[in-house]
Amino acid sequence: MADSSSPIPVTVLTGYLGAGKTTLLNRILTEDHGKKYAVIVNEFGEIGIDNDLVVDTDEEIFEMNNGCICCTVRGDLIRILEGLMKRKGRFDAVLIETTGLADPAPVAQTFFMDDDVRAKTRLDAIVTVVDAKNLLARIDDSPEAEDQVAFADVILVNKVDLVSADDLAAVRAEIAAINPYARVIETERCAVDLGDVLDRGAFDLGRILAVEPEFLTSGHHHHDETVKSISLTAGDMQPEVFFDWINRATQEQGPKIRRMKGIIAFAGDPDRYVVQGVHMIVEGDHQREWKPEEKRESRLVFIGRDLDFEALRAGFDACRA
Amino acid sequence: MPTIDPLSLDAHVVACGFLGEAAVFALGDGRVVIRVDGADRTVPAHDGGLLAAIFTANGEALLSCGDDGRIARTIADGTSETLFEKKGKWLDQLALGPQGAIACAAGRTAWVRLAGGEIVEFGHEKSVGGLSFLPKGSRLAVATTDKVVLHWVTAKGAPVDMPWKGAHTGVTVSPDGKFLVTTMQEPAMHGWRIDDMKHMRMSGYPTKVKSVSWSAKGRFLASSGANAAILWPFFTKDGPMGKNPLQLGPRDRIVTRVACHPSEDVVALGYDDGMVMAVRFGDAAEVLLRRPGEAPLTALAWDGAGVRVGFGTESGEAGVIDIRG
Numbered sequence: 226m227a228d229s230s231s232p233i234p235v236t237v238l239t240g241y242l243g244a245g246k247t248t249l250l251n252r253i254l255t256e257d258h259g260k261k262y263a264v265i266v267n268e269f270g271e272i273g274i275d276n277d278l279v280v281d282t283d284e285e286i287f288e289m290n291n292g293c294i295c296c297t298v299r300g301d302l303i304r305i306l307e308g309l310m311k312r313k314g315r316f317d318a319v320l321i322e323t324t325g326l327a328d329p330a331p332v333a334q335t336f337f338m339d340d341d342v343r344a345k346t347r348l349d350a351i352v353t354v355v356d357a358k359n360l361l362a363r364i365d366d367s368p369e370a371e372d373q374v375a376f377a378d379v380i381l382v383n384k385v386d387l388v389s390a391d392d393l394a395a396v397r398a399e400i401a402a403i404n405p406y407a408r409v410i411e412t413e414r415c416a417v418d419l420g421d422v423l424d425r426g427a428f429d430l431g432r433i434l435a436v437e438p439e440f441l442t443s444g445h446h447h448h449d450e451t452v453k454s455i456s457l458t459a460g461d462m463q464p465e466v467f468f469d470w471i472n473r474a475t476q477e478q479g480p481k482i483r484r485m486k487g488i489i490a491f492a493g494d495p496d497r498y499v500v501q502g503v504h505m506i507v508e509g510d511h512q513r514e515w516k517p518e519e520k521r522e523s524r525l526v527f528i529g530r531d532l533d534f535e536a537l538r539a540g541f542d543a544c545r546a
Numbered sequence: 547m548p549t550i551d552p553l554s555l556d557a558h559v560v561a562c563g564f565l566g567e568a569a570v571f572a573l574g575d576g577r578v579v580i581r582v583d584g585a586d587r588t589v590p591a592h593d594g595g596l597l598a599a600i601f602t603a604n605g606e607a608l609l610s611c612g613d614d615g616r617i618a619r620t621i622a623d624g625t626s627e628t629l630f631e632k633k634g635k636w637l638d639q640l641a642l643g644p645q646g647a648i649a650c651a652a653g654r655t656a657w658v659r660l661a662g663g664e665i666v667e668f669g670h671e672k673s674v675g676g677l678s679f680l681p682k683g684s685r686l687a688v689a690t691t692d693k694v695v696l697h698w699v700t701a702k703g704a705p706v707d708m709p710w711k712g713a714h715t716g717v718t719v720s721p722d723g724k725f726l727v728t729t730m731q732e733p734a735m736h737g738w739r740i741d742d743m744k745h746m747r748m749s750g751y752p753t754k755v756k757s758v759s760w761s762a763k764g765r766f767l768a769s770s771g772a773n774a775a776i777l778w779p780f781f782t783k784d785g786p787m788g789k790n791p792l793q794l795g796p797r798d799r800i801v802t803r804v805a806c807h808p809s810e811d812v813v814a815l816g817y818d819d820g821m822v823m824a825v826r827f828g829d830a831a832e833v834l835l836r837r838p839g840e841a842p843l844t845a846l847a848w849d850g851a852g853v854r855v856g857f858g859t860e861s862g863e864a865g866v867i868d869i870r871g
Contacts, residue, residue, distance in 0.1 A: 280613065280636055283653060285673055287691050290712045290732050300691060300713050300731070301653070301673055308613065308638050311558040311574030312595040339731075340753060 232347040233310075235319040236423055237332050239373045240354030241363055242325035245383040249354055249415040249422070250322055254279070258419045263309050263316040265302065267324050278316055280305055284324055286331045289338055295480050295504040297331040298338050310345045318424065319346065326369050329353075329376040330483070330503055337506045350425040353377035353407075354415070356384040357396050364399065368530075374400060375452045375483040375528045376503075377407045379422055386413045403452045404528055406486075452483065454528040455537055461492040461546040462523050470540045471500065471507055479505030481532050487525030490515065492546035500525070548835050552865040553586070555579055559858020561599035564849040565608065565622040569856050569866045571845070572599035572610050578620050581866065589626050591618040597638040605850055611637035611650050617659070630659050641686070643679035647699055649686050651677055656688050658699045666701045676716035681723040689714035689728045694738070708743065710736050715754070721764035725785050729755040733771060735778075739785060746787055748778055753800055757846075761806040761813065766792065766827065768804040768813045773797060775804050775815045777827065794825040795832060803846040803857075810852060816843025820859050822867065835867045 240246040253262060263278040282301045289296040302321065309319065323332055329351055336348040353373045355363075360382075363370035374380060380400055385393055393411070400409055408425075410417050467489065475482060485502040489509075500509040515521055527537055551569075558574035571579045576592035578599075592612035599610035608620045609629070615637060617630040635652035642648055646661030651674035658666045672691035679686055680696075688695045694708040694717060713731035720726075727737040727746075733754050737746030748769075755771035766777040767786075774796040778786035795801065795815045803816035811827040820839030825832050841861035848855055858864035 281634075283673075285691070287672075287713050287731075290730075303731070304638065304673060304675075305636070308595060308597050308636060311560055311597065312576075313558065313574075315575065315595075 232345060233313070233317075233319055234349035234424055235321060235336065235346050236349050236425075237329065237351045238320060238322045238354070239327060239329050239332075239351060239376070240325070240381075241367070241370050241373070243359070244325075244354045244356045245381070245415045246322060246325075246354045248383075249352075249381065249417075250320070252415060253320060253419060253423070256419065258423070260317045260423070261315070262318055262320045264320045264322070265305055266322045284327060284331075293479075293505055295330070296334060296338060296506065298335040299331050302332065302335050303339050303342055306342050306346060310341075313345075318349070320423075326367070327373075328369060329373055333376065333484075333503045334506055337503065337508055349423075350378040351376050352379045352381065352422050354381045354383055355396075355400075357382050357388045357393055357411075358384055360396050361399060364403075371403060371452045372483060372530075374403045374407070375454075375530075377404060378425060380404070380407045380409045381415065381417060381422065382409060382411045383415055384413065385411045404454060406454065406526055406528070452528065452530050453532065453534075454526060455532065455534045457487075457523075457525045457527075457538060457541040459523045459541065459545050461490050461521060462544045463546045464491045464494070467491070467544040470544055474537060474540050475502060475505050475507050478527075478529065478532060478537070482527060482529040484528045485526065487523070488512070489523045489525065490521040547871045548833070548867050548869045549871055550836060550865045550867050551581075551584065552863070553579070553581060555858065555862040555864050557862045558860050559845040559862060559864050560596055561601075561608075561610075561847070562845040562856035562858045562864065563601040563608065563847040564854065564856065565601070565605055568622040569854070570601075570608050570620075570622075571856070571858055571864050572596055572608060573862070576612060576614075578608060578610065578618075578626070580620075580622060580624060582622070587624045589620055589624050591620055591626050592616065597636065598640040600640050600642055601847075602642060603644070609640060609642065609648060611640045613637070615652070617648060617650055630657065630665070632657070639674055639677045641677035641679055643683035643686075643699070644681065645683045647679065647683055649677045649679065649699075651688070654690075656686070656697075658686060658697075660699065666699060668695075668697050668701065668705075670695065675714045676718075676728065678717045678719050678726075680719050681721060687717050687719060687726055689717035694726065694728060708738055710738075710745065712736075716756075716758070718758050718760070718767070720767070720780055721760055724783075725780055727758070727767060729758065729769075735769060737785060739783075744787075746785055748776075748786060748791075751776070757801075757803045759804045759806040759813070761811060761827070762809050765811075766806070768806050770801045770804050772801060773799065775801050775813055775825065777813065792827060792830075794827070794830055795823050797821075803843045805846040805848055805855070808848055808850060808852045812852075814846055814848065814855050816846045816857060818842040820863065822846065822855065822857050824855070824869070833869075835869070836865070839863050 285301040489498040496511040578589040613636040620626040639651035676689035696706040714728040716729040733751035734749035751771040757770040774793040777792040799817040822836035841859040845858035855867040
């Protein structure tokens, strides 16, 4: 069981109706993977598990009274997590299922905006389940489906057995065009190694560094998606200039930003600085020392809807040391 | 010198208090521990987590609710009975009325169990953040998002909305029934003078206010959430409007629990490092009751005579402080 003082990892499970979320949830609840999950669901009836650590809730979103219109949080989650923390030790991790049409932002922002939730938990990963057969149609007809892909750290492409090789390639290209930084796992009936989905370690920073920006420009997808990403790279940065810019940029483009994550090398600082954000919220911290064999490189990724890439690039470049 | 009788309970202490001589600790894992003369009795009050607990005014029983959907009534000899049950619901709010009425809530629904056992249900558009009966017991205040709703407990009259934007996470009513105060998701409290619905904003806290306590005769409302206990004056008809609060027990730590003495102008404070102190209002004189421990203080209560203080922490360190030494 988890040490009572360490933050509890939380996995958020999104995906539109019929994609296979419930199948995955049932697997997590029934299979012996050595961990005990407290599960927060909103469609209780669909889960056939009698477990005292499954709680149903009505998604309840409210704006924080701080004048920022996109600072929405899930009030119901704050309360349920507070209740769960009173029985810490009974479970190792928390899993939150969202409704099919949910915007992932309020869930994610809850983990940044509420001090108590922030102190006791850590957002491990946002996992989005999509189905290979319907993804392209859903992205065309619902912005939520596109946002769910944009927010994801892990994307489970389900039902790959139901589509042709060409269709699957189109799905892969579409996902890469929206969010090339997510780890993509292709499955049938959610038959995935649960270790690939759970306990991923918040933001899969390795992937930010591994994915080359050129990957973005490969243009063999047929969709005209409005959610796209940009990867900015540089060497050492000037801290004051960078903080000033990132705060301004996220204020200006916040409503358009879905996620932002990056690793920054500050001039004269031996530590890697890690930043992450959702909409206008930015959070950063020193992570660890740069290893001697590591190249000191700053890399920052924005995923968003109709982002002004030129402004972001110019602003980022102006922070170079 | 105050003496401490320590306990190690290995669970989050949700509430503590006294049933006669017995010190009682309600724990997050569903247990209730009753300590009499240095011996402990453990009652498995809930099958699952215990989310809220409250002591009856006459000191006869502890009422608790939890994620097993039950309200349990436990008395000092360890007998526990179920007063209310809603299977599958996480009951996380609990309040007691003066005439034996009990209110609880799960999600958007609140229930009142009248003294005779009759159940009245109250639905809301948003989650219930807190419950409190008005002193006469005929009305129930429900804190929810963007407002407080005043219901007639028999549901015979129309409810009254008291709007104020934001998520209200708790509610309390002054003992004279003149003022109603909510704690909020923001680090602030909001108050109303019930007669004319005049608003009062109580802000400036660095963190959320999670614990409030009325002092003897309702003269002050003590609150947690700052580097000292913040006590707002409520002894004039305007309440705290235009007045500065008392700030007692200032430290470089956050106060997490407050408990006013039942008769004297003294408040007990618990901090986020587990320290407990008692402070007198008039001259701010401080008495250390417990040194810092492992974890934040989560429960703090005086006995009826005002000579013993029960405390508990997030990690299960707990104890009874006797100030008679």
